[in-house]
Amino acid sequence: MDTITIENAKTKRSVLQEKQTFFCFLGSFETDELASFFSDETFNAIDQTFNEYLDKKNAERIFHLGTPFSRLCGLSWHSTTKIVETNGQKREKFFLHEKIRQIVTECTDVVEKSDEKITKLVIIFSNKFSTIFGENGRGIFLLSKIIASTCFLSSYQFTDFITDDARKKKSNYTVYIGSTAENCEQIIDCGIKNGNIVGNAVNQARRWGDMPPNLLNPSTYKSEITNFFSSLRASCDIRFIEKEELKKLSCGGIIAVCEGSKHDPFMGIVSYTPAKKSASTKRIVIVGKGVTFDTGGISIKPADNMEDMKDDMAGSAVALAIVWAAAKLEIPHEVIAVVPVVENMPGGNACRPGDIITFYNGKTAEIKNTDAEGRLILADALSYASDKLQPDILIDFATLTGACSVALGPFFAAIMGKNKDLMRQLQEVGDIIGERCWELPLDDLFFPGVESEIADLCNIGKKNYRAGTIIGGCFLKHFVKDITKWAHIDIANVSMHPVGRPYLKGCGATGFGVQLITSFVSQIC
Ligand SMILES: [Zn+2]
Secondary structure (H helix, E strand, O other): OOOOEEEEHHHOHHHOOOOOEEEEEEOOOOOOOOHHHOOHHHHHHHHHHHHHHHHHOOHHHEEEEOOOOOEEEEEOOOOOEEEEEEOOOOOOHHHHHHHHHHHHHHHHHHHHHOOOOOOEEEEEEOHHHHOOOOOOOHHHHHHHHHHHHHHHHHHOOOOOOOOOHHHOOOOOOEEEEEEOOOOOHHHHHHHHHHHHHHHHHHHHHHHHHHOOOOOOOHHHHHHHHHHHOHHHOOOEEEEEEOHHHHHHOOOHHHHHHOOOOOOOOEEEEEEEOOOOOOOOOOEEEEEEOEEEEEOOOOOOOOOOOHHHHHHHHHHHHHHHHHHHHHHHOOOOOEEEEEEEEEEEOOOOOOOOOOOEEEOOOOOEEEOOOOOOOHHHHHHHHHHHHHHHHOOOEEEEEEOOOOHHHHHHOOOOEEEEOOOHHHHHHHHHHHHHHOOOEEEOOOOHHHHHHHEOOOOOEEOOOOHHHOOHHHHHHHHHHOOOOOOOEEEEEEOOOOOEOOOOOHHHOOOOEOOOOHHHHHHHHHHOO
């Protein structure tokens, strides 16, 4: 499959020609600030075009961006010109990042749809503009990273099963990223590398989410995982706990949910260990729900949109992609994915409403609805992870409750936990990189809602407790030790069909969580 290439504009001066190139300029530039990038001929052409469009003040092509800087411009003399003027007011960083992502996506759209054989996209930002994102090179790094990762996100397409090449987007072009700052080549290289890794990690999570459930199931997922990590054998260890061992470990949740399927369940554990450990090395464990298809089981779901249930493994895909990115980025912390993988089908052996099962930590639960299966497999995975792996930080991602959508729409994942610091940190990172989380109260008032009269717990909440998303969190809390720093992130409403995020348009799945956690673990000291 063709993929785009990203290069440093500063070190590729000779190829940044007028021909076959779409240019985008971010920020306001002093006279001649751009001259060092281009040949005299190309620079003069840019300068002239700039001036012509500035004189016209073409209102349709003006964006408003809330920065203190005067102008944000993208232009080309092929077909499209964009001139962006600010309204002089500073807005939240989230909107600034999203605006950059939108502009980059509009540029990649032009290149991908061009009949003019545009093969190069040049994006150059002014030094002054990058300082909005941080001082002393930090802004240059972040801006190059955002631009690079967005190029990968927006060029994603799931075309494995499309046989007509005309329906596939152009992807054999090169993006050049540059800044007018002095001596910033290495920082830009670093931003591009980081954006490349994170963008491709998100795309892998999206790809698994988009794969059809006849081809991505508990039997095939194992080889997908092994292949994905094949180049990282030196730093990543892969282990699959198979059905018989899961039985011996008393992982009754994982066993029960997969009984109706012809595929055996497994629990994958993929561990990245940094080459050098130090006293400050932390162990971060990410548990991800991996239901490769959720029919609801005996409590079968309605037919409408049931095809979307192929994405009920999004949490596991995100967890695995995070470990891959951490290894590629050589993050100085241990990062471990724990993914319980099952297929929830009705059948002669399927678990029933009324069954009582025993989990890894010895607690029992009455199953009243076989469609509340995610918490059953996570119960085993979380109690295994908090017992055997002793994480410094434990985070789980799960497409857990439809109620999440009612509470938060398509924009915020729900975050719950007892550790306020951890949740605040995750929310702050998410607010900046565009994977936002909103805290719901995991308050003691809700806990009686998951009690059963004939077992320790019940897998659905008592009717008058309503709040389905919080009830899911309360159930999981029983499987995490009190001392563990833990956050539960319900992504049921954000893992598919994004709204208002044009750079995720390639197909259905979003990979929500990969950017959040890779940014988060990069910042832990
Ligand atoms: Zn379900």
